[in-house]
Amino acid sequence: MSSLLEVRKLCAWYGATQVLYDVDFSLDAGRVTAILGANGAGKTTTLRALCQMVRTSGSIVFDSQRLVGKATEGVVRLGVAHVPDGRGTFTALSVEENLKLGAHVRRDKADVARDIEKMYSRFPRLGERHRQQAGTLSGGEQQMLAISRALMLRPKLLLLDEPSFGLAPLVVAEIFAIMRTINQDDGVSMLLVEQNARLALELADHAYLLETGRVALAGTSEQFKADESVRRSYLGY
Amino acid sequence: MEGVLHQIFSGLANGCIYGSVALALVMIYQSTHHINFAQGELATFSTFIAWALMQAGWPYWAAFGATVAISFVAGLAIQRIILRPVERAPVLTNVIVFIGLLVIVNALSGWIFEHTIKAFPSPFPQKSMLATRFFSAHELGSAAVMVCVLLALYAFFRFTPVGLAMRAAAQNPESARLVGIRVSWMLGVGWGLAAAIGAVAGMMVAPIVFLDPNMMSGILLYGFAAALLGGVDNPWGAVIGGLIVGVLENLLGAYVIGTELKLTVALVLIVGVLTLKPSGLFGKPVVTRV
Numbered sequence: 029m030s031s032l033l034e035v036r037k038l039c040a041w042y043g044a045t046q047v048l049y050d051v052d053f054s055l056d057a058g059r060v061t062a063i064l065g066a067n068g069a070g071k072t073t074t075l076r077a078l079c080q081m082v083r084t085s086g087s088i089v090f091d092s093q094r095l096v097g098k099a100t101e102g103v104v105r106l107g108v109a110h111v112p113d114g115r116g117t118f119t120a121l122s123v124e125e126n127l128k129l130g131a132h133v134r135r136d137k138a139d140v141a142r143d144i145e146k147m148y149s150r151f152p153r154l155g156e157r158h159r160q161q162a163g164t165l166s167g168g169e170q171q172m173l174a175i176s177r178a179l180m181l182r183p184k185l186l187l188l189d190e191p192s193f194g195l196a197p198l199v200v201a202e203i204f205a206i207m208r209t210i211n212q213d214d215g216v217s218m219l220l221v222e223q224n225a226r227l228a229l230e231l232a233d234h235a236y237l238l239e240t241g242r243v244a245l246a247g248t249s250e251q252f253k254a255d256e257s258v259r260r261s262y263l264g265y
Numbered sequence: 266m267e268g269v270l271h272q273i274f275s276g277l278a279n280g281c282i283y284g285s286v287a288l289a290l291v292m293i294y295q296s297t298h299h300i301n302f303a304q305g306e307l308a309t310f311s312t313f314i315a316w317a318l319m320q321a322g323w324p325y326w327a328a329f330g331a332t333v334a335i336s337f338v339a340g341l342a343i344q345r346i347i348l349r350p351v352e353r354a355p356v357l358t359n360v361i362v363f364i365g366l367l368v369i370v371n372a373l374s375g376w377i378f379e380h381t382i383k384a385f386p387s388p389f390p391q392k393s394m395l396a397t398r399f400f401s402a403h404e405l406g407s408a409a410v411m412v413c414v415l416l417a418l419y420a421f422f423r424f425t426p427v428g429l430a431m432r433a434a435a436q437n438p439e440s441a442r443l444v445g446i447r448v449s450w451m452l453g454v455g456w457g458l459a460a461a462i463g464a465v466a467g468m469m470v471a472p473i474v475f476l477d478p479n480m481m482s483g484i485l486l487y488g489f490a491a492a493l494l495g496g497v498d499n500p501w502g503a504v505i506g507g508l509i510v511g512v513l514e515n516l517l518g519a520y521v522i523g524t525e526l527k528l529t530v531a532l533v534l535i536v537g538v539l540t541l542k543p544s545g546l547f548g549k550p551v552v553t554r555v
Binding site: 100110125129130181 | 426429430432433436437439440441442443444445446447448
């Protein structure tokens with residue numbers, strides 16, 4: 029299997045503060061990889077580094093293109109969609125405008141319209157509220173909107189930053205079920221950052237554990253789930 | 266009574282021009298949170314370009330169209346070349362750049378086109394059907410032009426992909442980058458539009474105040490007052506603020522304080538709004554979630 033994303037010796041900084049230290053990982057096409065770790069371990073920063081939203085060094089090769097040094101919008105145009113921390117909703121715009129913006133770089137208008145309908149059938153609540161201001165949606169609906177907006181790019185790789193954050197368990201289950209179908213039916217590869225390790229390992233094939241900006245552990249989800257000491261000391265279940 | 270009505274209507278006509286200057290200010294403020302102090306001088310320079318084209322024998326509307334197009338490109342170029350390097354710099358740096366631009370453009374106008382006061386033609390002849398009891402032909406015509414500009418802008422922001430991308434970039438630049446919008450270019454387009462609006466305002470006001478390098482300095486103050494009164498982050502507020510300032514200025518000038526002190530109205534409004542209601546009539550008060 030070819031790897032879609034190869035990250036080598038990735039370092040990242042916020043101002044003068046280094047947050048990531050020589051992080052290595054890779055992601056195979058069509059798979060879901062989880063990045064686990066405690067608060068402040070550098071999970072969000074890893075995603076932000078992939079999109080070149082923070083100062084980085086090292087090498088990131090995505091789909092045989094080097095990402096380090098590119099502008100964020102350039103990375104996105106290669107097919108990397110990012111559902112950011114805090115969801116990044118355009119709160120003053122309507123649900124439909126948010127979806128249209130997700131397809132901003134696409135030129136196939138008819139297909140974009142069809143994809144919007146597809147999102148509405150996948151998340152019927154977005155369809156019911158398509159003219160509503162996005163800021164008035166509930167947290168779960170905004171998360172659905174954020175995922176839909178990212179999918180409107182027709183990405184090769186979807187970066188998800190804590191999709192379960194602040195949501196009721198039922199809503200989380202719904203969203204994770206849909207993420208699974210997106211991965212299986214549409215073949216979208218995913219890099220998933222989660223605090224909820226149990227949930228993430230259910231969905232992911234591979235996982236990396238970050239600890240203070242370094243990869244502490246890597247393996248398949250099965251290995252993570254089987255290792256009781258890892259589960260207890262790092263994953264908290 | 267007739268006199269009062271006349272003052273009100275002529276105030277509304279002026280107000281359209283103040284409103285569009287305010288709109289140009291708001292357009293840049295919304296996406297960058299900077300007030301472009303050079304807005305007035307850019308508009309003056311644009312008006313000089315129109316004047317030069319007409320001196321060269323161009324018909325009015327051809328010169329008008331060309332000036333708007335040239336101004337758009339010039340505004341875009343100024344943002345790309347002069348302001349992009351200071352995009353992430355502190356506010357004060359930007360203010361200094363704006364003041365530098367103001368002085369440079371003002372000097373350029375004087376150097377190229379000289380300081381002698383010039384008459385600028387109105388496209389709406391005084392004897393035309395447009396003139397009514399309360400409006401002169403030029404007042405009515407310029408108000409109509411300004412309304413067309415507003416409608417065109419509204420349609421642009423509401424119905425075109427670039428307009429949508431600009432709104433997104435102004436609202437949430439980080440998210441906008443994450444959907445692939447070239448945010449920095451959107452700022453450039455915003456500058457281009459502001460310069461184009463300013464050019465129209467300049468060409469509409471020049472027949473009234475006559476053309477010289479300092480033509481817009483007073484108008485810009487009214488524009489500031491209008492933008493602040495309406496709420497500096499609200500385009501509709503800017504227009505309504507412009508109309509209110511125009512009427513107030515005319516009524517107070519005619520009946521209360523006299524024409525010599527008219528400009529004070531703008532200054533009092535600016536200070537008043539900033540002390541009493543900084544968010545203006547229609548602006549959103551800034552609330553930070555902690």
